[in-house]
Amino acid sequence: MMTTSPTEREIFYQALTIRIRILIMIVSFFPMLLTTGILFYKFNQLYTEKMQTHTLELVQKHSLEIDTFLVEKLGNIRYVARQFDNNQPPSAFLKYHLENLRNEYGDVFTDLGLVNQNGIQFAYEGPFKLENADYSLAHWFINATQRPYYISDVFTGLRGYPHFIISIRIASADVNYILRATVNFGAFNSLVENIHIGKTGIAFIINTKGQLQTKKEISLNRAFVSFITDPRNYDDNETVFTRQQDDITGKKYLCVASMLKHINWLMVFRQDINDAFSELWKTQILTLICFIAGCIAILSVAFILPKSIVRRLSAADEKNEAMNQQVVESGRLATIGELAAGIAHEINNPVAIMIEEAGWMEDLLEEEESEGTKNMDEFKRSLKQINTQGKRCKEITHKLLSFARKNDSTTNDVQINDTIMEIVSLTAQMAKYNNVLIKTILNKNIPYIRISPSEMQQVILNLINNAIDAMEKTGGTITIETKISQIEANHLVITIEDDGPGIPKNNLDRIFDPFFTTKPVGKGTGLGLSICYGIIQKMGGKIDVNSQVGVGTRFRIWIPFQEETKKSI
Amino acid sequence: MNHINLLLVDDEKAFLDTLTKRLEKRGMNVTAVYSGQDALAELKTQKNFEVVILDVKMPQMDGIETLVEIKRQDPLIEVIMLTGHATVETAIDGMKLGAFDYLMKPCDLDVLIAKASEAADKKRIHEDKIIEARMKEITNRRP
Numbered sequence: 001m002m003t004t005s006p007t008e009r010e011i012f013y014q015a016l017t018i019r020i021r022i023l024i025m026i027v028s029f030f031p032m033l034l035t036t037g038i039l040f041y042k043f044n045q046l047y048t049e050k051m052q053t054h055t056l057e058l059v060q061k062h063s064l065e066i067d068t069f070l071v072e073k074l075g076n077i078r079y080v081a082r083q084f085d086n087n088q089p090p091s092a093f094l095k096y097h098l099e100n101l102r103n104e105y106g107d108v109f110t111d112l113g114l115v116n117q118n119g120i121q122f123a124y125e126g127p128f129k130l131e132n133a134d135y136s137l138a139h140w141f142i143n144a145t146q147r148p149y150y151i152s153d154v155f156t157g158l159r160g161y162p163h164f165i166i167s168i169r170i171a172s173a174d175v176n177y178i179l180r181a182t183v184n185f186g187a188f189n190s191l192v193e194n195i196h197i198g199k200t201g202i203a204f205i206i207n208t209k210g211q212l213q214t215k216k217e218i219s220l221n222r223a224f225v226s227f228i229t230d231p232r233n234y235d236d237n238e239t240v241f242t243r244q245q246d247d248i249t250g251k252k253y254l255c256v257a258s259m260l261k262h263i264n265w266l267m268v269f270r271q272d273i274n275d276a277f278s279e280l281w282k283t284q285i286l287t288l289i290c291f292i293a294g295c296i297a298i299l300s301v302a303f304i305l306p307k308s309i310v311r312r313l314s315a316a317d318e319k320n321e322a323m324n325q326q327v328v329e330s331g332r333l334a335t336i337g338e339l340a341a342g343i344a345h346e347i348n349n350p351v352a353i354m355i356e357e358a359g360w361m362e363d364l365l366e367e368e369e370s371e372g373t374k375n376m377d378e379f380k381r382s383l384k385q386i387n388t389q390g391k392r393c394k395e396i397t398h399k400l401l402s403f404a405r406k407n408d409s410t411t412n413d414v415q416i417n418d419t420i421m422e423i424v425s426l427t428a429q430m431a432k433y434n435n436v437l438i439k440t441i442l443n444k445n446i447p448y449i450r451i452s453p454s455e456m457q458q459v460i461l462n463l464i465n466n467a468i469d470a471m472e473k474t475g476g477t478i479t480i481e482t483k484i485s486q487i488e489a490n491h492l493v494i495t496i497e498d499d500g501p502g503i504p505k506n507n508l509d510r511i512f513d514p515f516f517t518t519k520p521v522g523k524g525t526g527l528g529l530s531i532c533y534g535i536i537q538k539m540g541g542k543i544d545v546n547s548q549v550g551v552g553t554r555f556r557i558w559i560p561f562q563e564e565t566k567k568s569i
Numbered sequence: 570m571n572h573i574n575l576l577l578v579d580d581e582k583a584f585l586d587t588l589t590k591r592l593e594k595r596g597m598n599v600t601a602v603y604s605g606q607d608a609l610a611e612l613k614t615q616k617n618f619e620v621v622i623l624d625v626k627m628p629q630m631d632g633i634e635t636l637v638e639i640k641r642q643d644p645l646i647e648v649i650m651l652t653g654h655a656t657v658e659t660a661i662d663g664m665k666l667g668a669f670d671y672l673m674k675p676c677d678l679d680v681l682i683a684k685a686s687e688a689a690d691k692k693r694i695h696e697d698k699i700i701e702a703r704m705k706e707i708t709n710r711r712p
Contacts, residue, residue: 348653349581352675356587359678363594394675 009317013310020306028298036291040284047280055197055256055269056239062195062203063258063267069191070262073108073183074149074166076101080112081168081179090114090123098125110163110182115141117176126182128159140165144178151263154185154213161185164213189214192267200272208264228257228266243273336514344397351397355390358383413448414456416494416559420480423460427468435475436468443483446492449561451539459532463496463555466528469519470500470553488558491541497554503547511545573689574617577601578608578635579624579651591678597685605630609638618646620669620688622681625652625659633663640667645695647688651676 080097094112101109111126119136135141140152144167152165163185170177192214195203205213210225224242227233233240239258252273257266274281362383365376424438431438460480467478476499485491503511510516512533517526536543540560547553575597579585582603589601600615602608605627612618621639625632636648650671652660660671669688672681 345653348674349584353581353584353587355675356584356591356678360587360591363591390675398673 009314013314016313017306017310020309021302024302024305025298028302029295032291032294032298036287040287043283044280047277047283051276051280052241052256055254055271056241058195058197059203059239059256059258059267059269062192062269063260066191066205066267067261069188070151070260073181074151074262076105076109077166077168077179077181078149080181081170084170084175084177084179086172086175091125094123094125106187107184108187110184112182113180115167115178115180117145117178121180130158133158140167141178144169144180153207153211153265164188195269197269197271198275198278200275201269202271203267203269205260205265205267208266213265224255228255228268234259347393348397351390351393355387355394358386358390362387411450411452414451414453415448416446416456416482416492417442417444419453419456420460420482420494423457423464424480427461427464431464431468431478434468434472436471437477438464439477439479441479441481443481446482446484447561449492449559451559455535455539459535459557460494460496462528462532467496467498467500467553471498474500476500476552485558488542488560490562491558491560494557494559495554496557497552499552502549502551502553503545504549508545508547512543572596572598573685574598574619575600575685576608576611576618576621578603578605578621578627578632580604580627581624588678592682595682597682604628605632605635605638608635609642612639612642612646619692620685621646621648622651622672622685623648623668624674625650625663633659633666636663636666636668645692645699647692649684649688 080101083097084093094114098109098112101112111124111128111130113121113125113130114123115121115135119134119138119141121130121133121135124131124133138157139155140150143152144150148169150165150167152167154162154164156162163182165180165182167178167180170179192203192205195201206225207213208229210229227242228240233242239256242255242257243252253270254273254276256269258268259266362380365379365383368376420440420442424440428438464478464480471478479495479497481495481497483493485493487493507516507518512529513526514530515526516530533543536557536559542558543555545553545555575592577585577589577592577599579601580603585601585603589599592599600611600618602611606629608621608623612621623632623635623639627635632650632652636650639646639648644667647669648663648667650660650663650668651674652671653674660668664671669691670684672684
């Protein structure tokens with residue numbers, strides 16, 4: 001990560017965004033689609049099944065009712081036929097029984113008639129004048145003569161109203177008549193018309209030719225009729241379930257047909273599909289809306305979430321990288337320090353030998369002196385120089401060693417004021433000698449801090465020494481102040497201020513760099529402040545410097561403290 | 570004050586040889602050995618050493634070990650630790666274990682001689698006191 005270029009990282013983040021996005025979409029869409037699909041399908045199936053069952057039951061119940069009605073009426077007429085007595089006048093017989101039937105069942109039977117084998121209705125009782133009507137060519141008469149009983153289709157006939165006939169053959173030794181009864185079409189029709197489901201659900205009856213046997217005006221197409229009249233399409237319950245499309249209006253209908261048992265009629269129930277499934281479709285639309293809303297939610301999350309995640313990630317990465325760089329930087333400094341210390345240590349011994357050898361030569365030269373060698377003074381000067389430079393080397397190596405030396409870094413709870421007073425008393429003598437006054441403004445309420453006391457001493461001693469060095473010629477005042485920081489929360493601040501000559505601006509930036517010094521060659525190593533900087537950094541603190549030429553220099557050190565330690569005082 | 574019996578211990582032969590010559594030139598009785606073991610052996614054979622100058626950093630047996638052993642053999646011998654800067658703490662430890670003082674390498678010869686003299690003086694005073702005490706003890710013996 002660290003070494004990738006910005007564009008490469010951009011590509012990486014983009015790929016990451018897309019990957020997260022796809023992942024979110026997969027894990028969200030897949031279960032949602034599955035759940036919705038299964039629910040949708042299952043609900044559809046169940047609802048359709050339920051509705052079909054319900055409709056079937058209804059149709060079966062009603063066709064049973066109609067069957068019962070027809071059987072009952074047939075029974076009535078059969079009973080009447082059995083009562084027939086040739087000795088009685090036919091009209092009186094008819095009149096008596098029609099009255100009886102009317103008393104018993106109300107307005108179900110319209111009339112009664114007796115027809116002889118030639119098709120002439122020789123006796124009639126009813127509201128129409130149909131005595132002696134000739135039925136010899138009527139469709140129902142031909143059918144009736146061939147079976148013991150017959151129920152006709154609905155037809156208009158001689159009277160001009162739709163009706164149907166129940167006829168019974170009375171065949172004995174001396175007579176061969178047909179007893180004919182007209183069933184009130186209205187009464188029969190109401191049986192069927194009362195069936196209603198929803199807004200459009202209606203029932204009607206057709207014969208095997210597809211002719212309507214009830215009052216309703218309903219258009220049926222041929223394919224539908226041929227389908228529902230085909231006995232092969234019927235199940236065990238003698239019902240058929242199908243769909244029909246209206247030729248004219250184009251409307252789709254749901255149809256249930258049931259065969260009546262005693263007559264070649266079909267009871268048909270028809271409902272507009274839109275009406276039948278309206279509840280289902282409402283639910284489906286609701287589901288669909290929910291699904292779409294879910295999709296929109298997922299999509300928006302899939303677009304927004306990865307972006308914010310990746311943004312945070314990149315911010316964290318940047319921070320990390322900055323920190324890494326710092327770590328590398330400090331690591332490099334540490335390595336350099338260790339290397340320097342190693343070299344310093346190795347150089348120390350040879351330097352010691354050189355100084356020793358130079359000293360030995362000096363010793364020997366003293367013996368030679370009496371002989372008055374020509375360049376004696378130069379030899380001596382040269383040896384002295386070797387000695388001086390050797391000592392300089394020693395100075396440098398010692399400073400370098402202290403730079404990398406493992407200090408006493410065991411930490412303790414330290415009252416920083418005590419540390420400062422210790423150092424001030426240590427430096428008081430030197431300060432006095434240089435005409436420098438050290439003033440302290442120490443806040444007694446500052447908390448204990450957990451640091452290495454010896455390291456802190458080193459820092460403060462270094463800063464005071466620097467200040468004294470700076471004011472060597474002029475003299476002046478050093479002010480040391482401690483207090484709780486107003487700028488940084490939970491930090492205390494140590495300010496060391498002098499009114500010396502100040503530091504020029506271009507030096508100020510490099511003041512903490514190792515080996516940077518303004519002191520004359522051989523006087524300073526340029527390591528003091530850089531060591532201070534390292535120590536304060538290690539403590540988790542901060543050090544900064546403000547300086548103005550001619551006014552003075554101020555160093556500030558911030559050290560963090562814990563809230564608990566503050567309370568424990 | 571001269572004619573101190575000195576034992577120098579350091580593994581750096583070149584340094585030690587020159588130092589020996591310079592000290593001898595100033596009238597010291599100097600014996601130089603190059604390891605802790607040799608120093609201990611030398612102390613066993615020759616009993617009249619007053620001051621040992623001991624390098625802290627040596628291979629095998631280091632200065633501290635040697636110091637402990639010397640003090641065990643003869644508690645009255647004064648030891649001056651010689652150290653590079655990196656081992657000041659060790660030198661301080663050495664002083665806690667009974668060393669007389671420490672010197673940082675490379676050291677000024679005059680300082681070295683001054684320290685050695687002080688140490689020798691201390692040892693002589695010490696010994697005098699012991700003799701005195703013993704005499705007192707003898708004279709105070711009851712018949």
